[in-house]
Amino acid sequence: MTTLIPNDSSLSVDIADLTYAWPGHKPLLNNCCLQVPKGQFWMLLGANGSGKSTLLKLMSGLLDCPPEAKIRLDKPVGFVFQNPDRQLVMPTVGADVAFGLASENLTQAETKTRVEKALDAVGLLHLIRRPIYALSGGQKHRVAIAGALARHCRLMLLDEPTALLDPDSQIELVEQLRGLVDRTKIAALWITHRLEELNWADRAVLLADGAIAASDRPEIIRDQLEQIPSIPSSLA
Ligand SMILES: Nc1ncnc2c1ncn2[C@@H]1O[C@H](COP(=O)(O)OP(=O)(O)O)[C@@H](O)[C@H]1O
Ligand SMILES: [Mg+2]
Numbered sequence: 001m002t003t004l005i006p007n008d009s010s011l012s013v014d015i016a017d018l019t020y021a022w023p024g025h026k027p028l029l030n031n032c033c034l035q036v037p038k039g040q041f042w043m044l045l046g047a048n049g050s051g052k053s054t055l056l057k058l059m060s061g062l063l064d065c066p067p068e069a070k071i072r073l074d075k076p077v078g079f080v081f082q083n084p085d086r087q088l089v090m091p092t093v094g095a096d097v098a099f100g101l102a103s104e105n106l107t108q109a110e111t112k113t114r115v116e117k118a119l120d121a122v123g124l125l126h127l128i129r130r131p132i133y134a135l136s137g138g139q140k141h142r143v144a145i146a147g148a149l150a151r152h153c154r155l156m157l158l159d160e161p162t163a164l165l166d167p168d169s170q171i172e173l174v175e176q177l178r179g180l181v182d183r184t185k186i187a188a189l190w191i192t193h194r195l196e197e198l199n200w201a202d203r204a205v206l207l208a209d210g211a212i213a214a215s216d217r218p219e220i221i222r223d224q225l226e227q228i229p230s231i232p233s234s235l236a
Helices: 052-060 092-100 108-121 137-150 165-184 197-198 218-227 230-235
Strands: 012-021 029-038 041-045 071-072 077-080 155-159 187-191 203-208 212-214
Touching: 012 052, 012 187, 029 052, 029 187, 029 212, 041 052, 041 165, 041 197, 041 218, 052 071, 052 077, 052 155, 052 187, 077 137, 092 108, 092 137, 108 137, 108 165, 137 155, 137 165, 165 187, 165 197, 197 218, 203 218, 212 218
Parallel strands: 041 187, 041 203, 077 155, 155 187
Antiparallel strands: 012 029, 012 071, 203 212
């Protein structure tokens, strides 16, 4: 399936009636609908196994969507994995960000400008020649984000980007993404189980029983989750 551009130009994500089952299993996503406006930072929450990663993989094209699925996304789409070691493939920071541009037929000067601008946006320009192995976890996530920015992504999908980070790096990353969304007007959908991160989001949505069970202001979703004893324990 090829994803389409949203019909409604105010939306960055427009998903209608997405049903998906892993082979041999009952549907994990069941008539799931989600709309994210352009220029907003949304967080996606839900218990372990509720299908958050599967939804992002379907959106990013890492998983094939059923042919009848209606997924419309503002493109290009950038995807940041939970574990950046699975995503960063080149030996140095600059080479890795440039690698994502290989298919764009840019001149060397254009590539250099794009790489430098993207690294500057995540505060890592000074590390352009640094080997990937010498980066911290938070810096690796920022390189992955720079890779998406260099491709001029309009929508960024992030799967638990702070799960492996210490509390300081966690807050730094979420603050940085908030700033990027405000400055560049891209949209971002960020999966998390850390409720304190909701402070930086425009809106939060909760995935349960195969669909978006709640969509509201972040503080309202946080209150809901804190009141359900079974959910915070699996989210902790
Ligand atoms: N490659 C796969 N093959 C079969 N089932 C899978 C695969 N990946 C995930 N699942 C199943 O899909 C369900 C949802 O997983 P996932 O999307 O990773 O949830 P979440 O990210 O919300 O924790 C789980 O029951 C998981 O076992
Ligand atoms: Mg997951």
